[in-house]
Amino acid sequence: MRSDKAAWSKAAEGVGELCDGLAGVLEKTGNDQLRTDEAIKAEIAGLKVRVQSHQLV
Structure with a gap:
């Protein structure tokens, strides 16, 4: 039973790392x-300012 607990612990750790990595990618994508x-x-x-400066008043 102890090995099952260790296996689940390792699996959960792997899922946590995957989620952290995905969160980083999504955050970077949103920032970009x-x-x-x-x-x-x-x-x-800037274009609006340039257009307005060339308009005849």
Whole structure:
């Protein structure tokens, strides 16, 4: 019975490591997506300023 407990403990440890790794990947993906959105919004805002500065008033 002791070996069963050790096997389950090792399996649980492996699942925990897998979950931690997956959480890291998902967090990085979310951060990268956020930066991409912010970069695009900043570029659009810059274009709006340039367009407005060239409009005849």
